[in-house]
Amino acid sequence: MGNSHQSRFSPDFHIPYGTGKTSLESSTGTYFGSMKMPTVKYQRGDTVMGRWPGSSLYYEVKVLRFDAKSQLYTVIYKDGTELELKEQDIKSAAGFQTRSRSRSRSRSPGRRRSRSRSPARTTRRSSSRTAAVVAAAAITDSVPPSRRDTKLKDTLEVRLSPLQQTKAAENNSNNKHEKKEEKQKEENNMANKVNETSEAKVEAEPARYNLRRRKDDGGAKPAAAEPEQQEEVAAKMAATPTATLSTPLDFGGKLGAYFWLLFLPAWVLFLVLHVNLKDPSLTNFPPPLPPLEALLDVQAFGFVILWILFQAVLYILPVGKLSEGMPLRSGERLKYRTNGFFAVVVSAVAVAAAVYQGVDLTYIHSHFLQLAVASFLISVLLSVYLYVRSRYTSPEQLALGGNSGNVVYDFFKGHELNPRIKDFDLKFFCEMRPGLIGWCLINFAMALAEMKQQGLDAPSNSMILVNLFQLLYVVDGLWNEEAILTTMDLMHDGFGFMLAFGDLVWVPFTYTMQSYYLVSHPNPLSLPALTAIVILKLVGFYIFRKSNSEKNAFRRNPSDPKLSYLKTIPTATGKSLLVSGWWGVVRHPNYLGDLIMALAWSLPCGFSHLLPWYYMIYFIILLVHRDSRDMSECRRKYGSAWDEYCRTVRYRIIPRVY
Numbered sequence: 001m002g003n004s005h006q007s008r009f010s011p012d013f014h015i016p017y018g019t020g021k022t023s024l025e026s027s028t029g030t031y032f033g034s035m036k037m038p039t040v041k042y043q044r045g046d047t048v049m050g051r052w053p054g055s056s057l058y059y060e061v062k063v064l065r066f067d068a069k070s071q072l073y074t075v076i077y078k079d080g081t082e083l084e085l086k087e088q089d090i091k092s093a094a095g096f097q098t099r100s101r102s103r104s105r106s107r108s109p110g111r112r113r114s115r116s117r118s119p120a121r122t123t124r125r126s127s128s129r130t131a132a133v134v135a136a137a138a139i140t141d142s143v144p145p146s147r148r149d150t151k152l153k154d155t156l157e158v159r160l161s162p163l164q165q166t167k168a169a170e171n172n173s174n175n176k177h178e179k180k181e182e183k184q185k186e187e188n189n190m191a192n193k194v195n196e197t198s199e200a201k202v203e204a205e206p207a208r209y210n211l212r213r214r215k216d217d218g219g220a221k222p223a224a225a226e227p228e229q230q231e232e233v234a235a236k237m238a239a240t241p242t243a244t245l246s247t248p249l250d251f252g253g254k255l256g257a258y259f260w261l262l263f264l265p266a267w268v269l270f271l272v273l274h275v276n277l278k279d280p281s282l283t284n285f286p287p288p289l290p291p292l293e294a295l296l297d298v299q300a301f302g303f304v305i306l307w308i309l310f311q312a313v314l315y316i317l318p319v320g321k322l323s324e325g326m327p328l329r330s331g332e333r334l335k336y337r338t339n340g341f342f343a344v345v346v347s348a349v350a351v352a353a354a355v356y357q358g359v360d361l362t363y364i365h366s367h368f369l370q371l372a373v374a375s376f377l378i379s380v381l382l383s384v385y386l387y388v389r390s391r392y393t394s395p396e397q398l399a400l401g402g403n404s405g406n407v408v409y410d411f412f413k414g415h416e417l418n419p420r421i422k423d424f425d426l427k428f429f430c431e432m433r434p435g436l437i438g439w440c441l442i443n444f445a446m447a448l449a450e451m452k453q454q455g456l457d458a459p460s461n462s463m464i465l466v467n468l469f470q471l472l473y474v475v476d477g478l479w480n481e482e483a484i485l486t487t488m489d490l491m492h493d494g495f496g497f498m499l500a501f502g503d504l505v506w507v508p509f510t511y512t513m514q515s516y517y518l519v520s521h522p523n524p525l526s527l528p529a530l531t532a533i534v535i536l537k538l539v540g541f542y543i544f545r546k547s548n549s550e551k552n553a554f555r556r557n558p559s560d561p562k563l564s565y566l567k568t569i570p571t572a573t574g575k576s577l578l579v580s581g582w583w584g585v586v587r588h589p590n591y592l593g594d595l596i597m598a599l600a601w602s603l604p605c606g607f608s609h610l611l612p613w614y615y616m617i618y619f620i621i622l623l624v625h626r627d628s629r630d631m632s633e634c635r636r637k638y639g640s641a642w643d644e645y646c647r648t649v650r651y652r653i654i655p656r657v658y
């Protein structure tokens with residue numbers, strides 16, 4: 001057990017909760033791994049009371065192993081949560097229980113509510129309600145509640161990193177797993193891991209977790225982890241083989257990565273060529289391919305570079321707020337310049353000035369293909385740069401989802417989580433600036449092209465709707481730019497080809513299909529149709545904005561009094577899950593709003609062709625897949641608490657349907 005990480009990830013050392021001592025113990029002393037540790041106070045398999053980090057609350061845990069190097073015990077809670085504790089944070093169960101019974105009668109887990117009424121209470125008592133999930137016994141501490149609140153808020157921070165499932169766990173049949181869970185349920189009615197819904201049964205066995213202390217959670221004061229903790233984490237990260245810090249492969253795994261690398265650019269090419277056809281029907285497949293030299297245009301390349309540089313300059317200007325991202329695995333919180341609204345306003349002024357000066361923006365329509373190819377080349381160069389630099393980055397900076405050890409997969413999915421050049425955050429910048437604002441610029445250019453091509457004095461109603469709807473979407477995203485810091489892309493996904501291409505090519509050149517289509521395929525709208533579409537858009541926008549803001553506000557400050565009416569479920573990480581409000585209606589209310597908006601973007605284009613409906617179709621696929629990705633990620637993070645959330649909030653995106 002020289003290397004704690006080897007053992008942590010090694011299937012050989014897994015003891016499912018409740019299995020008791022193992023054959024690794026000898027009659028002459030206790031062996032932890034291959035090393036004899038006669039001086040260790042608690043033995044592997046012992047049931048003891050472990051202190052929850054940052055609190056004075058003790059819960060029944062089972063000792064899994066001891067790491068002589070770090071002098072830490074790895075213990076497992078009843079819900080499968082693993083935590084590393086110092087010896088002084090462990091007490092023997094025998095003497096403890098007498099004390100605990102007399103002091104905690106009124107707080108017995110059986111009587112404790114598993115759901116809080118308010119985030120304020122969540123934060124204050126997150127430990128004790130975490131206990132509702134994991135504890136068999138707990139005592140109150142001697143610290144007065146008010147002091148304890150602060151103490152907890154500041155110190156009850158844990159770091160989660162998914163453990164690879166053990167072979168034994170993998171081999172477990174569902175049946176066996178359910179039996180185990182039933183047993184566990186009996187042991188502790190709060191540690192409920194049984195999947196009651198058929199849907200939950202289909203989903204994977206809950207993973208086990210490794211929790212380490214960390215400064216975390218929105219409610220806590222933004223701060224880096226204690227140097228001592230940071231060192232500890234860094235040392236462990238360094239000792240861990242990079243490839244083990246990863247989550248299961250996505251997007252069809254390694255083979256899938258090859259497929260997407262080829263398919264995505266080909267699909268954009270297809271769409272761009274197709275929308276140019278007089279009759280963009282599926283029967284006109286494939287569209288004629290232009291000669292290679294027609295694809296490359298130095299001028300178009302130059303314009304794209306200039307646009308990106310212009311946005312980069314706006315991004316680095318010391319204008320606007322410096323917002324803090326969510327805590328990283330290292331405990332650090334990165335700062336982001338959230339001046340997106342400023343950037344879009346300055347860009348609009350610059351574009352207006354250019355048009356006023358006689359710049360013909362319909363160039364964007366006539367050179368759409370060349371501009372798309374130029375952006376594609378830039379995204380490839382950027383992805384190569386990102387991958388190369390990620391090879392020299394420390395393991396703690398890597399994205400768990402893009403750290404498979406397979407070059408192609410990691411290149412595609414994104415190896416490094418937050419690549420930065422000094423304070424310049426490449427992922428945040430690319431996601432929020434050139435492509436997103438470029439999307440509005442292209443739409444505007446399409447409106448001008450429509451007027452030119454159709455000989456109109458003003459853009460058509462349909463074109464105006466599409467322009468305004470999508471402008472609202474982008475400006476809203478930039479106005480609420482801080483909220484992006486609590487989304488999946490920023491928190492979990494690495495920055496690689498998928499996002500670089502997505503941000504620089506996919507968004508500006510495929511999200512503009514509706515406006516491009518309308519340039520040469522007019523679709524006049526009656527007033528009732530127009531009104532109905534506007535109402536639909538506003539409904540979608542309301543759901544989208546409210547739900548995103550609710551989650552963002554909650555993640556940033558769970559004890560915000562404005563959110564005190566919301567019910568929450570505690571999780572073993574110290575973070576809670578919203579279970580009422582928007583997030584109590586469906587598991588992804590923001591996706592629902594987004595999909596309704598997508599419908600409103602396609603409707604103005606009519607039903608003559610499938611092409612303007614492409615976004616809607618793609619978006620359903622994207623969001624359903626994202627929802628599944630998020631489900632697995634949250635299950636890994638929150639274990640049984642997530643299962644409870646899913647049982648309470650049964651539908652994923654569409655209430656009562658899906």
Ligand SMILES: NC(=O)C1=CN([C@@H]2O[C@H](COP(=O)(O)OP(=O)(O)OC[C@H]3O[C@@H](n4cnc5c(N)ncnc54)[C@H](OP(=O)(O)O)[C@@H]3O)[C@@H](O)[C@H]2O)C=CC1
Pocket residue numbers: 486487488489491544548551554555575576577578579583587588590591594622626630633634645
């Ligand atoms: N137009 C486009 O192309 C796209 C738009 N979008 C939009 O971007 C927005 C962000 O989407 P996305 O990043 O995918 O996902 P979310 O913003 O929904 O983020 C998911 C995260 O929210 C947290 N969470 C989930 N459930 C709860 C809960 N009940 N209570 C509290 N926190 C919860 C979890 O993170 P944790 O617990 O770790 O905080 C989870 O990982 C959405 O509105 C989406 O529609 C997304 C993709 C593409």
Ligand SMILES: CC(C)CCC[C@@H](C)[C@H]1CC=C2C3=C(CC[C@@]21C)[C@@]1(C)CC[C@H](O)C(C)(C)[C@@H]1CC3
Pocket residue numbers: 264431432436473474476477478484487489498499501502503506507
């Ligand atoms: C190429 C792949 C198949 C898919 C790539 C997906 C990306 C294009 C999207 C992933 C998440 C995104 C978000 C937005 C744009 C699209 C991408 C990058 C977003 C910035 C759009 C504006 C919204 O207001 C938002 C909520 C800020 C969005 C965040 C997610």
